[in-house]
Amino acid sequence: xxxxxxxxxxxxxxxxxxxxxxxxxxxxxxxxxxxxxxxxxxxxxxxxxxxxxxxxxxxxxxxxxxxxxxxxxxxxxxxxxxxxxxxxxxxxxxxxxxxxxxxxxxxxxxxxxxxxxxxxxxxxxxxxxxxxxxxxxxxxxxxxxxxxxxxxxxxxxxxxxxxxxxxxxxxxxxxxxxxxxxxxxxxxxxxxxxxxxxxxxxxxxxxxxxxxxxxxxxxxxxxxxxxxxxxxxxxxxxxxxxxxxxxxxxxxxxxxxxxxxxxxxxxxxxxxxxxxxxxxxxxxxxx
Amino acid sequence: xxxxxxxxxxxxxxxxxxxxxxxxxxxxxxxxxxxxxxxxxxxxxxxxxxxxxxxxxxxxxxxxxxxxxxxxxxxxxxxxxxxxxxxxxxxxxxxxxxxxxxxxxxxxxxxxxxxxxxxxxxxxxxxxxxxxxxxxxxxxxxxxxxxxxxxxxxxxxxxxxxxxxxxxxxxxxxxxxxxxxxxxxxxxxxxxxxxxxxxxxxxxxxxxxxxxxxxxxxxxxxxxxxxxxxxxxxxxxxxxxxxxxxxxxxxxxxxxxxxxxxxxxxxxxxxxxxxxxxxxxxxxxxxxxxxxxxxxxxxxxxxxxxxxxxxxxxxxxxxxxxxxxxxxxxxxxxxxxxxxxxxxxxxxxxxxxxxxxxxxxxxxxxxxxxxxxxxxxxxxxxxxxxxxxxxxxxxxxxxxxxxxxxxxxxxxxxxxxxxxxxxxxxxxxx
Numbered sequence: 001x002x003x004x005x006x007x008x009x010x011x012x013x014x015x016x017x018x019x020x021x022x023x024x025x026x027x028x029x030x031x032x033x034x035x036x037x038x039x040x041x042x043x044x045x046x047x048x049x050x051x052x053x054x055x056x057x058x059x060x061x062x063x064x065x066x067x068x069x070x071x072x073x074x075x076x077x078x079x080x081x082x083x084x085x086x087x088x089x090x091x092x093x094x095x096x097x098x099x100x101x102x103x104x105x106x107x108x109x110x111x112x113x114x115x116x117x118x119x120x121x122x123x124x125x126x127x128x129x130x131x132x133x134x135x136x137x138x139x140x141x142x143x144x145x146x147x148x149x150x151x152x153x154x155x156x157x158x159x160x161x162x163x164x165x166x167x168x169x170x171x172x173x174x175x176x177x178x179x180x181x182x183x184x185x186x187x188x189x190x191x192x193x194x195x196x197x198x199x200x201x202x203x204x205x206x207x208x209x210x211x212x213x214x215x216x217x218x219x220x221x222x223x224x225x226x227x228x229x230x231x232x233x234x235x236x237x238x239x240x241x242x243x244x245x246x247x248x249x250x251x252x253x254x255x256x257x258x259x260x261x262x263x264x265x266x267x268x269x270x271x272x273x274x275x276x277x278x279x280x281x282x283x284x285x286x287x
Numbered sequence: 288x289x290x291x292x293x294x295x296x297x298x299x300x301x302x303x304x305x306x307x308x309x310x311x312x313x314x315x316x317x318x319x320x321x322x323x324x325x326x327x328x329x330x331x332x333x334x335x336x337x338x339x340x341x342x343x344x345x346x347x348x349x350x351x352x353x354x355x356x357x358x359x360x361x362x363x364x365x366x367x368x369x370x371x372x373x374x375x376x377x378x379x380x381x382x383x384x385x386x387x388x389x390x391x392x393x394x395x396x397x398x399x400x401x402x403x404x405x406x407x408x409x410x411x412x413x414x415x416x417x418x419x420x421x422x423x424x425x426x427x428x429x430x431x432x433x434x435x436x437x438x439x440x441x442x443x444x445x446x447x448x449x450x451x452x453x454x455x456x457x458x459x460x461x462x463x464x465x466x467x468x469x470x471x472x473x474x475x476x477x478x479x480x481x482x483x484x485x486x487x488x489x490x491x492x493x494x495x496x497x498x499x500x501x502x503x504x505x506x507x508x509x510x511x512x513x514x515x516x517x518x519x520x521x522x523x524x525x526x527x528x529x530x531x532x533x534x535x536x537x538x539x540x541x542x543x544x545x546x547x548x549x550x551x552x553x554x555x556x557x558x559x560x561x562x563x564x565x566x567x568x569x570x571x572x573x574x575x576x577x578x579x580x581x582x583x584x585x586x587x588x589x590x591x592x593x594x595x596x597x598x599x600x601x602x603x604x605x606x607x608x609x610x611x612x613x614x615x616x617x618x619x620x621x622x623x624x625x626x627x628x629x630x631x632x633x634x635x636x637x638x639x640x641x642x643x644x645x646x647x648x649x650x651x652x653x654x655x656x657x658x659x660x661x662x663x664x665x666x667x668x669x670x671x672x673x674x675x676x677x678x679x680x681x682x683x684x685x686x687x688x689x690x691x692x693x694x695x696x697x698x699x700x701x702x703x704x705x706x707x708x709x710x711x712x713x714x715x716x717x
Contacts, residue, residue: 040369041376041397126542127478127551135478146486146541148693234487235541236693237686251369252678 027267034260041254052261062262064237065245066269068152072241073220075156076163081212083160084167085205091168092175102172105165113162117229120158121145148238151231155239158226163219167212174208175201210281217277218270242266323611324354330371330384331597332364333632335570336563340631348618355611357383368393375399380602382612385434388422388598389490392675395425401601403429406613414622414638418670423598425673432620433637435628436596437559438668439498440660441583445576447472447479447553458554458580462528465554465583469538472553481538483552484529486692490678491544492685494593494671495556499525501591501669502584508672508713515709517684518702524585526691526698534694541693550575556582558595559661563633566655579657581664594668596637633658635665676712683708 034052036045056062091101108116122128124144134141144154182200191199202209224243227233233240242262250259333341338361345359360381362370368390374380375397386394394400407429412420419433445455451471459465469481485491497507505521508514532539540546547555548571562579564571582592599619601612618624625641628634630650636642642662651658671677684705691701 041372043376121543122545125545126540127546127549131478135476140475141478143541145543231543232487232489234689236689236695237488248682252682253676254372 030260030263033256034258034264036257038256038260039254040250040256045257048257052258053265055258056261056265061237061240062242062245065240065242068237068239069221069223069241069243071152072156072159072223072239073217075152076159076220077213077216079156080160080163080167080216081209084164084171084212085209087164087168088171088175091172098172102169105168107165108162109165111162113225114229116158116162117226120154121230124154145231146235148236151235151238155227155230158230159220159223162226163216167216170208170212171205174205178204206281210277213281214274214277217273221266221270221273322354323607323614325356325382325608325611327355327357327383327608327612327615328381329357329359329615330362330367330381331359332362332367332385332387334361334363337632340628343631344619344624344628348615352614355614357615372397375602380604382604382608383599383601383615385597385599386431388419388433388594388596389671389677391422391431391598392425392673392677394600395428395430396675399603400430401603401609401612403432403601403613406617407432409613410617410621411640414640415620416637416639416665416668418594418668419596419598419637422670422673431598431600432616434597434599434620435632435634436594436637436665436668437635438592438594438661438665439495439556439558439582440592440664441554441580442547442557442561442565443554443578443580444547444550444552445578446550447575451553455576455578458578459583460581461583462585462588466532466536466538469532469554470536473538475537478551480540480546480552481554482532483542483544483546483555484532484539484692485544486533486539486541486689487544488682488685488689490681490685492688493681494595496525496529496685496688497669497671498556498582498591498593499528501593502582502588504588508674508709512672512674512713514713515706518706522702523698526688526702528585530691530694530698533692548573559633559635559658562655562657562661566657577657579660581660590664590667592664592668594665594670596634630654635661674713676715679712680709683712 033045035047035049037048037052038045087105091098091105094101123130125131126141126143126146130144131141142150144150178201182204183196186196186200222243223241224247227239227241227244228247231239233244246259246262246266249255249262329345331341341359345357349356364387367384368386371384371386371390371394375394380399403423412429415433416436419436420429423429423431423433441458443458448455448468453468453471459468465482471481473479473481485495500507500517500522503521503525505519505525506516509516529539533541540552546552547557548565550573561571563569565573565577581590584590599616601609601616603609604612619628620637622638622640622644625636625638626644626647629636629641629647633655636647641647642665651662672680674680687701687705687708690696690704691698696704
């Protein structure tokens with residue numbers, strides 16, 4: 001073995017052990033549980049094969065919750081990545097106010113989803129500030145959280161509000177790492193605003209944009225706390241994301257086997273999504 | 288091998304020895320066991336002012352009983368059941384704990400609770416209300432005693448009543464009156480509704496709806512708890528009433544819970560605990576003037592409400608600790624302690640003798656008359672069905688009923704769909 005390899009192994013080992021114990025082990029254990037009918041407490045775990053998976057595959061409630069989660073995740077990803085880029089470009093030109101803007105937009109990122117969910121719930125409520133504002137200008141307010149078509153957009157608004165700061169700050173850092181000279185030279189060659197954006201900013205930002213797409217998507221797919229605090233899955237299951245569906249089976253009904261099967265399917269979905277996104281963008285090759 | 292081989296002295300010594308051993312044995316086995324001693328952990332989820340109340344009581348107990356020291360441990364409502372179940376499955380159990388009454392079948396089924404059948408010979412068990420005794424029993428054995436209770440009645444906003452020309456001291460007594468008053472109070476331009484209903488999914492909807500179902504004369508499950516019983520003319524009448532309030536008369540909004548507390552709904556059905564919460568100095572004080580009344584009933588219907596509350600139970604540990612735990616449970620559920628407890632917390636009596644006690648009734652009438660409708664109607668309180676699948680049944684029921692409230696399916700279809708799902712869940716092993 002080369003010395004380099006040895007050093008590498010020694011350096012990686014601590015991280016590997018930690019990841020192994022706290023990430024890989026639970027995943028494998030979860031997979032094992034998904035093949036049982038465990039109730040969460042009893043010492044008996046009967047092996048039931050793939051019957052939990054079969055039950056899920058034939059459950060329209062489960063697929064609806066997966067669909068709802070995709071709706072949320074895609075909404076969050078597209079809006080927060082695009083808006084983050086736009087906002088970063090704007091802030092990049094704001095000069096002395098830049099650090100101020102960075103802090104302002106970052107505050108929602110460090111705000112707890114549960115706290116935000118409760119506040120936005122009352123903001124969107126028919127008795128809330130938003131509705132009162134509508135009424136005060138003589139409009140009838142939309143019933144955000146009780147309207148099956150508006151509840152998810154309301155949830156996405158809050159999700160984007162939370163996500164935007166992170167995507168903006170990362171995009172801003174990437175923007176600032178592009179040497180100004182590129183733009184100056186392009187300008188001399190006669191490139192307009194759009195051309196400079198299209199042929200300099202976008203290609204150089206591509207790895208970061210893709211990273212943000214993957215991260216936002218995965219993060220949004222795991223949504224639980226916001227939906228739990230803001231809508232509880234209502235109305236008519238319009239915001240019952242897969243995290244809520246899992247939580248209910250695990251901690252209301254104590255169907256740990258079924259809940260673990262849901263978790264395994266979610267892992268598979270996220271893995272597939274990430275792989276597809278990387279493949280589409282040839283992310284692996286460039287990074 | 289003859290007896291002649293034993294000397295006289297040996298024989299005398301042996302005889303004496305046998306007598307002494309027998310005497311000691313007799314003495315030892317017939318003597319009442321020494322008073323139990325021990326350290327007891329007491330898990331409960333009472334927080335806020337209720338936590339202060341239980342801490343005060345536990346402190347009082349510890350002063351009087353230096354041999355049995357109780358430590359009260361507060362665990363949030365959402366975490367307590369998982370923790371209790373995990374403890375019962377092999378973890379470290381607390382000696383004493385309370386549980387929400389709907390948890391009791393699940394806890395009793397673990398086999399880790401001490402049967403109280405022998406212990407209760409010490410006390411006047413029949414003094415506890417029958418519906419609450421039912422909750423403490425599982426498989427014909429008694430596993431828990433009621434320790435606190437609450438129920439649902441009508442709250443109404445007197446300011447909204449007055450603003451709409453209604454007598455603030457005349458709350459509705461029937462469903463028809465409720466509708467009339469709700470219509471008078473609803474003002475869409477101001478965002479004020481007549482009657483707030485629980486329209487979200489989950490137990491909130493289910494346990495509120497059950498009150499209307501029982502009032503109409505219906506039942507939630509069959510008497511043997513094997514199938515749904517709500518898909519009946521009574522169930523349809525109750526659900527039609529809700530659907531009309533929302534869809535036809537538009538006096539109830541489809542909205543997240545909590546409008547009454549914000550002054551945006553004239554009436555709501557809510558629990559005893561809100562009397563303590565909404566009053567000045569409570570944990571959610573509101574500024575407008577409000578009153579309480581018995582829940583209005585349908586014509587030809589009956590008084591009914593839903594019962595909430597806690598039960599107290601003892602975990603299997605050592606014999607001595609179990610006896611020590613019983614001493615504490617006996618004291619906490621005794622008439623004298625219960626009077627003190629109900630006055631501190633505003634909870635409903637669990638014993639008939641407390642409800643009739645002069646000290647208690649005088650306190651209720653003078654200090655918080657708004658508790659009156661709750662105390663008077665506790666006797667009409669039903670308990671939710673004691674089946675281990677209840678949480679799943681409750682969620683499924685609420686999801687199907689919600690579709691009718693939103694007008695996406697008919698009343699008949701919603702009840703039929705709910706019936707199918709509930710029966711499926713009941714048929715699966717609990």
